[in-house]
Amino acid sequence: MNRSETGPVDGDRHHAGADGPSLSDPPSPRLGTRRRAVLECVQRAPEAVGVADVAALTHLHPNTARFHLDALAADELVARTVEPRTTRGRPRILYAATAEATAQRSYTLLAHMLAHVASSSGDGHSTPVTVGRSWGRTIVEHASDRGALSMDDAVDTLKQVFDEVGFQPEVQTHGTEVALMLRHCPFREVATVYPDVVCGLHLGMLQGALAELGGVAVAESLDPLVTPHLCIARVRSAAAA
Structure with a gap:
């Protein structure tokens, strides 16, 4: 076989996961401390949560919590849904972690x-x-x-x-x-x-x-x-x- 086709084999062979690169990266550090805390709060919740819930659990102002939640939604790390209501009043926006958040x-x-x-x-x-x-x-x-x-x-x-x-x-x-x-x-x-x-x-x-x-x-x-x-x-x- 032509060596140009074999790439990292024989003497210069990379053993992925051993002497060479790991097959997967460690958890991504791309999120800031606050946004990571908001994401982890949503991931730990047994069901979708609202802005006020996240704000209370993370000790953030509701506007700050909403800002981070919307940014996570834009990155497809959380999904937004509208809470169904049977009474009058503005429905809450709920947030749940997506599979992409842990991929x-x-x-x-x-x-x-x-x-x-x-x-x-x-x-x-x-x-x-x-x-x-x-x-x-x-x-x-x-x-x-x-x-x-x-x-x-x-x-x-x-x-x-x-x-x-x-x-x-x-x-x-x-x-x-x-x-x-x-x-x-x-x-x-x-x-x-x-x-x-x-x-x-x-x-x-x-x-x-x-x-x-x-x-x-x-x-x-x-x-x-x-x-x-x-x-x-x-x-x-x-x-x-």
């Missing part, structure tokens, strides 16, 4: 892959997909000591690994084809701006991981951002080719 990011891993893309930019054989394949091979446990894997075993291992990276995969089987419904992209903020690069890396990761798992399954395609929070990877049995 992980993996920008350290992405930064390492993008650095490898940049360092290989003068190589006409290197693309985001080929670089992604190299990294995909590093983020799965080598299968040689476990004997031959079945299609189900390979898909199950792939699901576990990509769940750790942060994609929140859900497996749907249709005959010899498996669809991985990826409910969250840990690189979404960058992927929406540079889809060819980031989604190319992602497709390559899928292909490389399955190759490392014995090649019993292959990643046929990746449909990125089918909705703002869903990508679909299609995997099929290699025997069905």
